[in-house]
Amino acid sequence: MTKKRVTIYHLAEELGMSVSYVSRALNNHPLVNQKIKDRVKKRATELNYKPNANAANLRQGSSRTIGVVVPQINYSFFSDVISGIEEVCSQNNHTLIICQSHDSYKQECLAVETLIHNNVDCVFISVAAETQSATHLEEIKKHDIELIQFDRCVDQLDGYKVLNDNESASFEVVEKLIEQGYKRIAFIGGPVHLNVFRDRKEGYLRAIKKHGLSIPYNFIIDNALSNQTVVEAATELLSLEEPPDAFFNVSDHQSLTILKIAKSMGIEVPQQLGIFGFANEIFSGMISPSLSSVDQKSKLMGNKTANFYFNHILNKREEFPSLSKEIIKTEIIVRESSKRNNS
Amino acid sequence: MTKKRVTIYHLAEELGMSVSYVSRALNNHPLVNQKIKDRVKKRATELNYKPNANAANLRQGSSRTIGVVVPQINYSFFSDVISGIEEVCSQNNHTLIICQSHDSYKQECLAVETLIHNNVDCVFISVAAETQSATHLEEIKKHDIELIQFDRCVDQLDGYKVLNDNESASFEVVEKLIEQGYKRIAFIGGPVHLNVFRDRKEGYLRAIKKHGLSIPYNFIIDNALSNQTVVEAATELLSLEEPPDAFFNVSDHQSLTILKIAKSMGIEVPQQLGIFGFANEIFSGMISPSLSSVDQKSKLMGNKTANFYFNHILNKREEFPSLSKEIIKTEIIVRESSKRNNS
DNA sequence: ATAATTATTGAAATCGATTTCAAAGAATAA
DNA sequence: TTATTCTTTGAAATCGATTTCAATAATTAT
Incomplete structure (x- = not known):
């Protein structure tokens, strides 16, 4: 009874064109005529087509996903930061995966593992009270995943950091x-x-x-x-x-x-x-x-951490000089x- | 300079066996000799192999991922619920994707879209103050994604609900x-x-x-x-x-x-x-x-919502009679x- | 020794998108 | 008319895992 999900193949068949063309039409590729784009998109919504992010991510290497690790989601400081991060990420069409370490080094390592498995593009982390080593963070970098530390950072590791004064x-x-x-x-x-x-x-x-x-x-x-x-x-x-x-x-x-x-x-x-x-x-x-x-301007810290990724790392835009630390003024x-x- | 990720193919070549065998060895398939499993796993960690969840999810249809939509992550009630959800999900090796609706119907719909794209297995939602329609939730079901409403539910839609008294x-x-x-x-x-x-x-x-x-x-x-x-x-x-x-x-x-x-x-x-x-x-x-x-026992509500999914929906276990509503006693x-x- | 059974192993298809490469068609220039 | 350029289109490879199906090797029964 489980209806199969509508894929780009169904769409292509319906519309009488090739999958590659449909894909390009949906992604606003410049080589496709505007009229065709419109027609494809219309039919796509009609048929209730939803792209499968797994497939796209697998192919593209990027997942448009950010992993966040904090000690506790429900500490007001961290929940405010996360709220700020979420705001910016959703504006940039990125998804958030959130993990808590419960201030345990072991659980933090597990969380990092999970995020690597899930092929996130970047990890934002505020480390557990227990954490005194950076091996798990180096692991992240080894996998070509970007890393930004915020608030609680480990000293052993250089790299991007967003901090209070x-x-x-x-x-x-x-x-x-x-x-x-x-x-x-x-x-x-x-x-x-x-x-x-x-x-x-x-x-x-x-x-x-x-x-x-x-x-x-x-x-x-x-x-x-x-x-x-x-x-x-x-x-x-x-x-x-x-x-x-x-x-x-x-x-x-x-x-x-x-x-x-x-x-x-x-x-x-x-x-x-x-x-x-x-x-x-x-x-x-x-x-x-x-x-x-x-x-501590916690929500702002969330905003800035996420923006740090989008402005300085993802699209190294000219207006933003490259830097590795951002200090947020407290009140x-x-x-x-x-x-x-x-x- | 970007080293390519170690895949199961590298592993197979290194070990001189086929990818299918390696895959089975890693997944504890009963058809594989224990000694071989050990050898493969050892080599896997040595080579720093991390499975690509996107590939596995694409193939398997399931993503082992739960989507959560709440009005605001940093309201103490919701952050407590999320913390409870996270606890249970990580115990069950499931990943969490979290979205906020900011109490806007429009943003809630966007969040739901995102979750469908990401192929989540189930959505836990507490709806926005603005939400008075259930079309976006029906959309979820159309895509064969499970749905559990908690706390703030819409009346128009039956289905699983976790509530306070x-x-x-x-x-x-x-x-x-x-x-x-x-x-x-x-x-x-x-x-x-x-x-x-x-x-x-x-x-x-x-x-x-x-x-x-x-x-x-x-x-x-x-x-x-x-x-x-x-x-x-x-x-x-x-x-x-x-x-x-x-x-x-x-x-x-x-x-x-x-x-x-x-x-x-x-x-x-x-x-x-x-x-x-x-x-x-x-x-x-x-x-x-x-x-x-x-x-409201908010963290407990998070635990129960997640357990509802794992016990009643994912593995319909005998010890848990099937039900559609769970009421949590407040204090x-x-x-x-x-x-x-x-x- | 041969047949029957069981335990190991691997080739290839598959999931659903993107993207390369090339072909076909249309438009323009010589 | 032919050569050249530009635009439109599609076949097939690809991403990295899982899984089916079949083949081979090892074991046991006759």
């Missing part, structure tokens, strides 16, 4: 905290083998150095993405005789956790404790006190959690 | 409001041509009827998904001489807007005004007062915004 944004954030009179600023970071967290830490350190603040070594906590780690670290720090008077965090989730701990310990935010985070999550502006944060959003009323 | 959840919510002594309960809904919003409205109406409450006609607002509509409607209602004493909303964003309006008008939540929403957005539990809401989460202190 993590270092300078962090520097500015810490200066803003200092302006407000905070002096004992702690840093809650992520795994330092990932560029984004390392850069944020470096920005923090640069500001601290510039202003000659003396910070106890244990005010700097790396690898604190999990909630539990934050709870433990912050509780310990805030219980010190001389506790920090501010926290700069690499995520808003960390900020939120710290805010809760502060509340439970009766510490007033922002008077006694300033909090500044990263990512500008949807809840950051909603809760009370509202959380200061760095907006620093000062809210209640870092603004003392002494102004 | 919108009606009964709404009924319960309204009863919970009534228990708390709220009597003049307004309803802020969505476009009624979409099942989910209609069902929520019906649940609301059933509870109202059961308890014999008299509600002025203008307390029931349909098609209020946009922020502006909510602002206008809520402001008007709350300015009445006899304003509503509670709102049941089809989304938490609506709840949030109403909460803000109430605050700005000096109306106390939940004492003077109860608020209950839908979707249990990430911020709902974080703000103050925290917002009561219905958790009703009562928070501060609907709990009067009179308990």
